[in-house]
Each structure stands twice: as structure tokens, then as C-alpha cells.
Amino acid sequence: MNPIIELRHISKTYYLGKLDVPVLHDVSLSIMPGEFVAIMGHSGSGKSTLLNILGLLDKPSGGEYLLAGKEVSRLSDDELAGLRNKFMGFVFQQFNLLPRMTARENVILPLVYADNKTNAPDELTLLERVGLKERVNHKPNELSGGQQQRVAIARALINNPLLILADEPTGNLDTKSTAEIIGILKELNNAGITIVMVTHEPDLTEAADRTITVKDGVIVSDVSSGKQRTLAAAGSDGSMAAGFLTHNLLKLQRVRDYFQQAMRSLISNKTRSFLSILGVLIGVTSLIAMMALGQGAQEEVKKNISSLGSNLLFIHPAAGHQGGVALEAGAVTQISLQDVDAIRERVPGVARVTPYASGRGQVVYNGKNWNTRIDGTSADFPVIRDARVTEGRFFTDAEATSRAKVAVIGKTVQRELFGDRDPVGEFIKIKRIDFQVIGVLPAKGSSGWRDEDDKIIIPVNTAMYRLLGKENVDTVDVQVTDYNAMDDVSDRINKLFAVM
Template identity: 50%
Template sequence: MIELKNIHKTYMMGNTEVYALAGVSLKISKGEFIAIMGPSGSGKSTLMHIIGLLDRPDDGAYYFEGSDLTALSGGQLSALRNRVVGFIFQQFHLLPRMSALENVMLPLIYGGKGHLKDTAKEKIALVGLSDRAAHRPNELSGGQQQRVAIARALVNDPRIILADEPTGNLDSKSQEEIIAILKRLNDEGKTVIIVTHEKEVASCAKRIIYVRDGKIISDETFVPYVENKIINTVSAPGISSQAAQGLGGMKLLDYVKQACIAMFSHPLRSILSILGILIGVAAVIAMLALGEGAKASIEKRLSSLGANLLVIRPGSAKIQGVALEAGAVTRFTIADVNAISSLSGIVKVVTPSVVGRAQLVYANKNWNTQVEGTGVAYESIRAATPEAGRFFNEQELKAQEKVALLGATVAKELFGENNPLGETIKINLINFKVIGVLPAKGASTWRDQDDIVVIPVTTAMNRLFGKDYYDTIYVEAVAPDLLEETQEAISALIKRQHRLSKEQEDSFQIR
């Protein structure tokens, strides 16, 4: 049935090689009852693992019913092990949340086989625990738990039973019960292999193999082997076909059942786990929402500044070590605006601006704010399309019309909830007609961007502030990737336009 030829197995413990098996050769026939004995570290457990297809040898050949298993994959070995080998361990390895019957059913579930409960009940009855089938492991004695483990090993009707110290944790009465069950299984035709330290247990076997230092030092047969006729009459599928079939696998309903059993056996733990998952998911969603909100806020602020925008302002300068105020060297005029506008291919639109503080009066309300005089292109450059009303036009710009657009803060302070369109306000005692309300832009650093009034630049220069130069020039580049090139071109143009020396090159800023 099983033949091992020159099996070697080595483990690494740190930097040291440990030879668990060194040239082991062994034949096991159908229906034998074998005990493998040896001191701790002798290699007997490693030998059992290789016989049971739980491990692969480093060297040597393994034949099962004449077929070489060396070339089989891990999945194929698992499939074969599931069908032909049943394991019984010193530790019972029963799932505490399941009843004895449910523990016995597990190999059938994982193997994808039908008639789970009937088959499991049959094996539970075989080990004499029908009346304890509904009990959980903690409600069973050690001997009863080991009998459940035996029933679980038998549920797939394996040809080989491998038992590793099956009586190690049991009292003498329970030992006798387990040995009696193993003998009965062997009498029914199963091949039984026991790994044990105890001579009393080994004496029940018909053949005893002694292992020391990874080698078989003796192999004694006490009862002559007689081929079991029951086994010979069983028509078993070929090894290659069994391995090729693979495991049937659990069905969706089986997964659901196992999940429900696990959840309801520990309700508090399940509730806490679900709560933890919900909190985690909620936290992730909240963080994503905050991130998206921050992103949207930043995008809104950037869009409120205008697209591809460059702002040119006069700066302070030092002449022969003497610091001069901003605008003392470089004062922008219409000539600068026209020159910058002529930079075709990189400049899309240009508009000048003058700025000053002014006192606003409407009826019995006063408000001091910033007044900006600018051109018609300001609407597109600074994304200032009015939320209500309209922007001034070229005709009003040229005619120095006294028209004004109010920022959201100014409109609220002077008019509250009332509509300001068409109303007349005084700006530094001069009457202006309100023609629009600018879109809300919110606060930027320390300044409220909505605390502003926008009027035509010609009106601001000639009627309000009496200025003959511009404070700022707004430039919109053709594309974002041309901003750097546009900035360099404008800088060179202004230096030429104002004949700036090296010492005066810092007398303006472009941002």
C-alpha cells in the first residue's frame, strides 16, 4: 500500500542542520496495525507527517499503491490526503464553539460532500457518543473528546488512520477505550499507524517500528500479516484520478452556516467586531469627505483668483543705499498695459487696477471699505461675474461713469437682505449707482475678499482718487504651462520700458 524508499528530511535550526530522517525505507501493507516508537527527537513524528502527506521529503521516493507521489502538487496531495488519511492527535483540536456532531461534520464540509449530518451521526455512533452529539467540547471528558476526534478522522472513510500519541492526555480507562476503538477499526480493514512513547499502547499493535536519530533501528512483526480480504474487494479509485479531482470545496450555503455558527456562539464578540468595522468604515468615509471638502475649498479659492493669473505691482528699491517706497521708481501707465498686451501668443488679456480706501454711505448706514478701479477684463481675469446684476462695459469705462459693483460683505452691511441693484450710494461723497453684486469669495489670510467695491478704473483715477498711474496690472496667460515664459517676457519688457538699471531691477514684482 505504502512504500518509502531512502527518505531524507532535514530542518534548519538557526544555522544548524538537523537530520530528522536519514535514509528511511519502509513498506506498509493494507490492514496493518503498526506502532512507531522512539525517544523525543528521534524523527518518529516527522516520519508520520511524511506518511500522512503532511510534509514532503527532501530526497527519496514515496509510493502509494504503486503510484509515485513525488511529482504531485501541494493541492493534489491535499486532495489525496483528504480522501485516504484520517488523523488523530494528542491534542484533540476540537472547535470549542461547535458541538461534537458539528466538529465531526467539518471534514465533510471542506471536502464538499453531501449527506453531512447522516454520515457524521453514523461515525459518532461508531465511537459510542450518540447521546453526547449535541454537547460542546468543554462539556465532554478527555476520553470523550478523543473519541469525537476519532469520529472526525473516520468521517471521510479513510483507508489509513494515523494517530500521534492518541492516549497521551487520557486516564487509563479512557486509554483502554481508545485502544479498543483502534483495534476494532483495524479488524474492519483500516490500516492503523500509531506514534507513541508508551510500550503498553505499542504492545496492542501487530508490528512495532523503532526509530532513533532519524533511522529505523528495528522493525518487529508480532502477528503475521494476513492480507485483509475486505479491503481487497473494495474498488478504490486510482491515485492519479483522486488527486486530479481536487477538493470539492465549500458551497456558499456552507460558508453562511459556518459564519452564523461563529457569530451566534460569541454574540458579544461578534457585536464588538461589527461595531469596530462600522466605526472604521465611518472614519474612512469621514476622512475622505473631509479631504474632498478641503480639496473643493482650495479649488474654489484658486478659481476665485482667476485662471493663469499674473499680478504685477511696483516694489520698493534701493538707490545708492537709500530705500525708496513702492512705486517711487516704477509707476505703471497705459503705455505699460498696451506693451504687455502686445505680447501675442503668451498673453491672453490685460487689465489695470487702482486701489484706495473710501467711505460708503447709504441712507443712515456707513461703511469703510476698499475700492478698486479696474477694466472690463477684470470680470474674466478674476472670475468676478456678478451673482446679481451686471459688470460695467467699455462705453461706461470710457465715459468715466459712476457705476459700482458691491462685494457680498459691503452689500450685506449697507442693504441687509434688501436688493441693492439700482440703488444710489455715496463713495467719498460722490453718488454711484449700484449695477451688480460680486460673487462671494470668502476670507483670504487676514483679508475679507468680499469687503470691496469695484468701479471703472477711469472713474477711480479721475473722479475718486485723482491718480495718474496704476497700482496693479493683472495679466492672464494663454495657458498654465506658459506662465513662467510669460513672467520672464513681461519682466524683460518692463525693464526696457522703464530703462531700469541693475540696481533698479527689484522695483517691481510679478507673482
């Protein structure tokens, strides 16, 4: 007859950071089908770790574990879970019953994870078998410690296991309840179920066929009681364990059981469920609101950035120092229109160049007046700054060169001077000089504290020589052909100014 359990040179080491903690050393043992084996040892001896490995709750660090002839130490977690569910029953010292469920509901809980429920014994029969016929609808807090452990034993039997693993099953029980639990385990063993029990009480080992003593992670004794028993047969070729590995992990029946279990939990905890759902709703709503705000802010930033144009370099006259005092920008270094032409003609990678000469002035139309910003620039402004006119047109290169007195106004200026009227073709006075309105700029909104629609665009030559009296430009926009060439073009412009 082949063993149902066979360990070959099993070792177990826990790794805690850089510290290695060996727990089991070269453990080898065999357990025959139908045996009642007690594992003895003091706290820290390694007996619970050994039981966890036997119960597939932990994996050994080395060695082989054969379950009904099948090597299982290298199986996946899902495969081990399937074997535990179908092959083993567990009885723990702490009972591990769900407090919101009745004794009957706790017993049938393992069936939720089982594939084949047709061969499962009736839970009422199992509860009657352990002496709880009158307590099937009681919850754990309505049962004594011994009764709770009986429910745990009935739960361990629901899947017809061939092996029951008990970890200190009487550790929390009084003497009478201890005797009752040991009696139930002996009855199960007499029915052919293999039982492995961990205990530190020598009196309990009298019920076992064998007593294995563990000390410092090593088996120091393996004593048989000498009882003559007819042991049950176990598969010799591993087909029993192999069959358990073929179970289907996802079945419609299982999904239905999960759903029923979830609904039962929700119904039995109405207040908690309501608060949990409310918390989820608040969290989801807050997340949606935050994402919406973030998306809106992102779009606004994109809009503001796009209004500046793409692949742009901004050139400002440098500020100098005199006697340790910083001077205003342009007081030392200045940029002329000839410099602008040099950038356009002598720097590779430049697509367009637009100079700016800016100031403020009073604008008058039919008795209405408005103080606004005046920008003199080139005909490339609409392309570089993505500001194509919405009404009329922009001025041409010829108009810019000839110092034409034409103007393109922003939306704010249009509103303050013309209201709802069409301003195209009308004449306005800028600093007492007549200009014809030829177009209206698109709405740009505000940028920081400044209203980007409160301005008038005129040709740069007109602004410098007819209106503002400037000999040099204030700033220059340079549009680069390729974004990746921005740094290179910037270096070339700096070198150009250094030699000019």
C-alpha cells in the same frame, strides 16, 4: 500492490530571513495500504515536519510525494485542502475541538467542507464506536481528556478516510486513556485504515506494524514488527487521488452549510455577536461620517480654488532691503500699467492679464454708509476670476480706458447699503465721488479672515487716477493658455522685468 504513500528524496528547509534551517534531508519511504506505521524521534528530530508533509499541511522543498500513485507535492493549496478533506483524517495532541459545540457538532464539522455527504457515516454511530454514546450532546469542557481525543478520532472518521495521521495522540492523556486511544487506533487499522502515528514513547510503537526512527532530519532505522497481515488495496494508477482533485469547491449545499454554521455561532455567542455587530456599525457609521466630512471639505476647497480661476500666475512687486532692514513690497520694484501691457504683448503663452489697484474707502447711499475694500481692475476680471455678475453687467474695456465712474458691488455691500432693493442703476458715493452701480458680483463667501463679498470693483484707471491716487498697480493676475506652460511663462515674465 502499490504504496498508498511514497516519498522520494524529500527535503525540507525553512528560510528565516538570511538564515536557512534544514529540517529533513533526502527522506525516502513507502507506506502500504492498511499499514500501521509509527514514526519515532526526539524533539527537533524532524518527525512532526515529516508528518505535516505526509498530511499535506506543508510542502517539501525538494523531492517527490506520491499519494496513491499521484504526484501531489506541486498541487495548489485548494487542491491540497480537497485531498486532506476527502482522503485523510487527523488526530492531534491538543484535540482542537471547538469549545462552543457539542461532541456531535464537532464530529460533523468536516462535512461542511465536503461535497458528497450521502456516503458519510452517521456521527452518532461513530461516537458510539469510540465509546461516547452517552456523551453526544456534551461540550468539550464537560469531557475528560481521553473523551475529547475520542471525539477527535470520530471527527477524523466522518469522511471515511483511507489514511489517519496522528500527531502525539496520547501526549496529554493518562495511562488508562492512552491505552484506550491506542486500542481504538488498532481497531481502525484492523478495519483497513492506514495509520501513521508520530510519538516519542517507545511503548506505543508495539501496536504498530513498522517503526521508523528519525534523527536530525534523516531516517536512521525502519523496523518491521514481523506481523503477518492482509493489507487493503489501493488504487495503482492514481485515479483515487485524481478523483479527489475534481471536487467542486463551490456548491449551493456548501454555502448553506456555511450559513448554518455562521448562524449557530452567532446564536451561541449572543453578547459577543451583539458587541461585534455594534462595533461594525459604529465603525461603518464613523467611516461614512468621516468620508462625508472629507468630501464636504474637498468640495469647499475646490470651490475656493475655482473662485481664483484657472492657470493663473500672481505677480507681486518684490520687497527690497536697506541697511539690513526689509522694506515693504513695492518700495523698490514697482509694476506700472505699461508693464502690464508689455506682459500681454511680449510674453508668449499669455491669454489674459488683469492688474489690480486696491485700497479701502467709505461708501455712502441714502444715509447708509459702509467701509469696504475697493479693487480697480480690467474688464477681463470676470473671466480670469470666474466671477460673472449675477445682476446687471460688468464694465467694458472702453469704460476702463475712459476712467468711467461705474462700479460692480459684492453681495455684502449690496446687503448693507440696499437691503432687498435692486442696486443696478443706483448712484453711490465712494470717497465722496459719485459712481453708478452697473452690476452685482456672485457670492464667494469667506477666504480665511476676509469676506470676499465685501468689496467694490471699479475700472483700474478710475481707481488709480480718480480715487486712490496711485501711479502703479499693486498686483497682476496672468492667465496662461496651457497649464503645462506655467513654469515657462513665469520664467519669461521674470526675464522681461529684468531687462525693463
